[in-house]
Amino acid sequence: xxxxxxxxxxxxxxxxxxxxxxxxxxxxxxxxxxxxxxxxxxxxxxxxxxxxxxxxxxxxxxxxxxxxxxxxxxxxxxxxxxxxxxxxxxxxxxxxxxxxxxxxxxxxxxxxxxxxxxxxxxxxxxxxxxxxx
Amino acid sequence: xxxxxxxxxxxxxxxxxxxxxxxxxxxxxxxxxxxxxxxxxxxxxxxxxxxxxxxxxxxxxxxxxxxxxxxxxxxxxxxxxxxxxxxxxxxxxxxxxxxxxxxxxxxxxxxxxxxxxxxxxxxxxxxxxxxxx
Amino acid sequence: xxxxxxxxxxxxxxxxxxxxxxxxxxxxxxxxxxxxxxxxxxxxxxxxxxxxxxxxxxxxxxxxxxxxxxxxxxxxxxxxxxxxxxxxxxxxxxxxxxxxxxxxxxxxxxxxxxxxxxxxxxxxxxxxxxxxx
Amino acid sequence: xxxxxxxxxxxxxxxxxxxxxxxxxxxxxxxxxxxxxxxxxxxxxxxxxxxxxxxxxxxxxxxxxxxxxxxxxxxxxxxxxxxxxxxxxxxxxxxxxxxxxxxxxxxxxxxxxxxxxxxxxxxxxxxxxxxxx
Numbered sequence: 382x383x384x385x386x387x388x389x390x391x392x393x394x395x396x397x398x399x400x401x402x403x404x405x406x407x408x409x410x411x412x413x414x415x416x417x418x419x420x421x422x423x424x425x426x427x428x429x430x431x432x433x434x435x436x437x438x439x440x441x442x443x444x445x446x447x448x449x450x451x452x453x454x455x456x457x458x459x460x461x462x463x464x465x466x467x468x469x470x471x472x473x474x475x476x477x478x479x480x481x482x483x484x485x486x487x488x489x490x491x492x493x494x495x496x497x498x499x500x501x502x503x504x505x506x507x508x509x510x511x512x513x514x
Numbered sequence: 515x516x517x518x519x520x521x522x523x524x525x526x527x528x529x530x531x532x533x534x535x536x537x538x539x540x541x542x543x544x545x546x547x548x549x550x551x552x553x554x555x556x557x558x559x560x561x562x563x564x565x566x567x568x569x570x571x572x573x574x575x576x577x578x579x580x581x582x583x584x585x586x587x588x589x590x591x592x593x594x595x596x597x598x599x600x601x602x603x604x605x606x607x608x609x610x611x612x613x614x615x616x617x618x619x620x621x622x623x624x625x626x627x628x629x630x631x632x633x634x635x636x637x638x639x640x641x642x643x644x645x646x647x
Numbered sequence: 648x649x650x651x652x653x654x655x656x657x658x659x660x661x662x663x664x665x666x667x668x669x670x671x672x673x674x675x676x677x678x679x680x681x682x683x684x685x686x687x688x689x690x691x692x693x694x695x696x697x698x699x700x701x702x703x704x705x706x707x708x709x710x711x712x713x714x715x716x717x718x719x720x721x722x723x724x725x726x727x728x729x730x731x732x733x734x735x736x737x738x739x740x741x742x743x744x745x746x747x748x749x750x751x752x753x754x755x756x757x758x759x760x761x762x763x764x765x766x767x768x769x770x771x772x773x774x775x776x777x778x779x780x
Numbered sequence: 781x782x783x784x785x786x787x788x789x790x791x792x793x794x795x796x797x798x799x800x801x802x803x804x805x806x807x808x809x810x811x812x813x814x815x816x817x818x819x820x821x822x823x824x825x826x827x828x829x830x831x832x833x834x835x836x837x838x839x840x841x842x843x844x845x846x847x848x849x850x851x852x853x854x855x856x857x858x859x860x861x862x863x864x865x866x867x868x869x870x871x872x873x874x875x876x877x878x879x880x881x882x883x884x885x886x887x888x889x890x891x892x893x894x895x896x897x898x899x900x901x902x903x904x905x906x907x908x909x910x911x912x913x
Contacts, residue, residue: 383820386823393887427792434586438588444574449575455607456568457607463603470597471593474588478588519687519757549682557656560836570825588693624649701855707843708863714840718836721833722834726870730870732862736862
């Protein structure tokens with residue numbers, strides 16, 4: 382996400398109850414990883430290999446996850462953590478599917494990496510939220 | 515969902531491993547409740563009351579949930595249940611927000627009902643999946 | 648869309664400038680056709696036939712179109728008509744792709760019908776808007 | 781979009797009929813501008829100012845536009861141009877709404893800039909496609 386927009390968003394968020402301790406760089410990394418994973422999965426799904434339905438599911442979940450972080454006014458910590466769990470589960474499943482084709486598809490290999498990065502970023506976000514509570 | 519399309523989809527799904535015991539009427543009810551909740555939340559969010567950000571989050575989550583049920587080829591039971599948990603949490607939060615305005619907004623009242631119905635349908639879907647495993 | 652929600656939404660919309668002449672039944676039919684087309688295309692795309700990428704594009708466009716009609720506060724007639732054009736073009740393309748498989752895929756046949764119905768409903772919506780202006 | 785993924789996607793696209801003349805850097809710039817605009821509009825819509833419904837519409841249209849460029853296998857030039865027109869119209873409308881608040885909202889100011897940048901990138905994409913045809 383653009384640095385200036387991130388700054389403006391952070392200011393808003395810091396005024397929300399329970400959000401003062403949020404490390405915005407962790408959240409920014411998570412939003413960026415969700416965006417990258419949505420894009421990789423969207424491209425990967427057009428290959429029409431067996432991973433395609435998982436990739437489509439993962440693209441939608443990552444977009445929903447990214448948007449939810451941009452709309453923390455409409456979230457609470459428990460719901461956010463539940464969505465992070467769902468996003469991590471979906472990324473794990475898609476990574477596993479894509480890894481099966483990683484040897485003969487460069488796109489699947491990159492898609493699996495984007496899923497892994499997204500999963501890691503969601504875990505870091507969840508860890509931070511648990512430390513805050 | 516259209517009955518004929520549902521029939522065709524069911525036939526495909528019944529050929530997937532572990533899906534033979536799926537009660538398709540429970541899944542159809544869940545997809546329909548997700549669709550109705552997405553629509554109610556989308557309308558409700560335009561009122562620009564304090565529930566709007568939750569409604570936007572809920573609309574996205576419900577759409578993602580509905581699509582995931584239409585793409586079970588790209589899901590597994592554990593991931594599906596994790597997404598159902600996230601969807602129920604998001605619906606609960608949105609229902610609570612909308613209930614605060616239910617006395618003076620007809621739309622919020624109906625949106626809260628759609629969230630409750632979606633939550634119930636997701637729980638029925640999860641119960642069925644747990645019984646299958 | 649649920650009748651009661653449609654009623655509440657109509658009341659809001661009738662208070663917007665230039666919307667008094669809107670025939671809400673035409674708009675409701677268009678939103679319902681968009682929703683049905685999104686669902687048909689989402690199911691069809693999991694077949695991983697050559698129509699899949701078009702179906703994915705069409706599902707996204709139809710969802711965006713449906714939501715835009717639910718958020719007319721954030722639209723104007725010219726933009727609405729431009730989006731209807733894009734939605735009709737996307738439905739036409741997807742219908743053509745699916746018709747190529749209609750003989751051997753029941754799902755493609757129904758998907759093509761949903762695309763045709765959505766295209767017709769968008770045209771009726773556009774005709775109404777042109778008559779209003 | 782990630783450079784390596786873009787490279788792999790370009791290779792696929794270059795093998796599609798009529799796409800050999802596509803300048804992939806123009807398309808990449810357009811996808812990136814759509815992604816940035818979706819993000820800016822999503823954040824802006826949470827402010828619940830009068831631009832919010834337009835911002836929600838614009839976020840959805842930009843996401844649909846971005847994904848369509850990643851799935852050119854499911855597009856043709858005429859449909860792509862129609863969608864670019866719709867996206868430009870939606871960005872223009874949202875920019876105008878946000879500019880009304882640009883003096884007292886930093887987020888609206890940045891959102892208007894993201895809409896302008898997206899509109900320009902869509903125009904460059906459309907120009908390129910017209911030159912190709």
